[in-house]
Amino acid sequence: MTEFETRAIHVSQDPDANNGAVIPPIYMSSTHKQDGVGGLRGGYEYNRAANPSRTALQEVLASLEGGKFGLSFASGLAGEDAVIRATCAPGDHVILSDDLYGGTFRLMNRIHRAAGIDSEVVDMRDLAALKAAIKPGKTKLIWVETPTNPMLEVLDIAAIAKVAKENGVLSVMDNTFATPYLQRPLELGADIVTHSTTKYIGGHSDLLGGAVIVNDEELYEKIRFLQFAAGAVSSPFDAWLTHRSIKTLAVRMEKHCSNAQAVAEFLDGHKNVEQVYYPGLPAHPGHDLAKKQMSGFGGIVSLRFATEKAAKDFCNKTKLFTLAESLGGVESLVNHPAEMTHASVKGTPLEVGPEIVRLSVGIENPKDLIADLAQALS
Numbered sequence: 001m002t003e004f005e006t007r008a009i010h011v012s013q014d015p016d017a018n019n020g021a022v023i024p025p026i027y028m029s030s031t032h033k034q035d036g037v038g039g040l041r042g043g044y045e046y047n048r049a050a051n052p053s054r055t056a057l058q059e060v061l062a063s064l065e066g067g068k069f070g071l072s073f074a075s076g077l078a079g080e081d082a083v084i085r086a087t088c089a090p091g092d093h094v095i096l097s098d099d100l101y102g103g104t105f106r107l108m109n110r111i112h113r114a115a116g117i118d119s120e121v122v123d124m125r126d127l128a129a130l131k132a133a134i135k136p137g138k139t140k141l142i143w144v145e146t147p148t149n150p151m152l153e154v155l156d157i158a159a160i161a162k163v164a165k166e167n168g169v170l171s172v173m174d175n176t177f178a179t180p181y182l183q184r185p186l187e188l189g190a191d192i193v194t195h196s197t198t199k200y201i202g203g204h205s206d207l208l209g210g211a212v213i214v215n216d217e218e219l220y221e222k223i224r225f226l227q228f229a230a231g232a233v234s235s236p237f238d239a240w241l242t243h244r245s246i247k248t249l250a251v252r253m254e255k256h257c258s259n260a261q262a263v264a265e266f267l268d269g270h271k272n273v274e275q276v277y278y279p280g281l282p283a284h285p286g287h288d289l290a291k292k293q294m295s296g297f298g299g300i301v302s303l304r305f306a307t308e309k310a311a312k313d314f315c316n317k318t319k320l321f322t323l324a325e326s327l328g329g330v331e332s333l334v335n336h337p338a339e340m341t342h343a344s345v346k347g348t349p350l351e352v353g354p355e356i357v358r359l360s361v362g363i364e365n366p367k368d369l370i371a372d373l374a375q376a377l378s
């Protein structure tokens with residue numbers, strides 16, 4: 001089993017050994033019978049520590065990211081929180097890329113700052129600025145999201161991971177937008193990959209989940225301990241549903257990419273749109289780098305209107321593109337980051353302009369999507 005699509009379908013999905021069910025069951029059990037005290041069957045004891053549905057998901061996630069160890073959490077932020085707790089102590093410092101999911105910034109700025117962990121944001125297209133921001137002995141994490149959210153800048157994963165390594169800092173890559181189908185940061189030198197599996201990995205806007213994937217065993221054990229001891233685990237049902245969705249990740253991502261490209265090309269140069277941000281457009285400043293480190297440009301397209309009113313009018317006029325937070329589902333969504341996904345970063349260096357709109361381009365027929373955008377822009 002060497003190829004991505006095959007592993008997505010077959011890793012940890014052997015038919016049930018007892019009755020041959022092709023799809024393994026959801027293990028809806030909070031606890032496991034012991035054969036005498038301490039006689040655990042398959043290592044299973046209590047659901048917070050391990051559950052077979054979660055184990056299977058964790059194994060396929062690790063396999064797809066090209067990592068050794070996967071951990072699944074109740075949400076993307078729960079996974080991020082475990083990473084920060086496992087690697088930082090009061091007095092430490094974290095560097096974040098300057099355009100990323102508002103909730104990640106809020107987690108650092110409001111929760112972990114209060115616990116004594118300092119953080120700052122840096123434009124990581126500027127490696128000199130990144131190096132200058134590292135505080136020797138104190139900086140523990142360099143936290144990156146690429147393509148960035150919502151402005152779709154492309155950051156050089158290999159170069160950032162190298163700076164981190166040279167300075168004894170761990171690099172964390174939030175791979176939610178790209179998914180392991182399009183980009184595998186561990187293979188480019190990153191130490192930790194995080195996901196909101198709520199997005200493309202779940203893919204159907206019907207579950208909440210997070211994942212952390214690493215290669216280093218000591219780091220894995222620290223994060224796994226927090227998963228168990230703090231308890232933000234995914235439920236058996238969410239784990240099973242996420243695993244079910246992963247089987248179609250490759251075909252969904254192909255379609256998300258081709259639809260997003262068609263949408264971006266339609267919007268680019270439209271008289272009522274000031275600017276389109278999509279790495280698949282040749283004029284995008286990150287186009288060449290994206291071609292190098294990704295195998296497709298993803299399903300998110302952002303656009304800038306002349307005014308806040310024009311942006312909001314557009315959000316209110318789309319019909320197929322549903323006005324809602326989140327992204328990565330099969331259905332297309334439209335989002336006004338300044339007042340929705342990124343409202344929590346208002347007044348910070350991550351603030352998003354009110355003229356910006358973010359589209360999560362789904363896998364409907366592109367003709368219908370473009371017709372909807374055309375009517376909303378008219």
Ligand SMILES: Cc1ncc(COP(=O)(O)O)c(C=O)c1O
Nearest residue numbers: 075076077101174176196198209
């Ligand atoms: C890129 C990215 N990372 C992390 C998160 C947080 O994930 P969750 O909402 O599953 O906690 C989100 C949520 O929107 C996201 O878009």
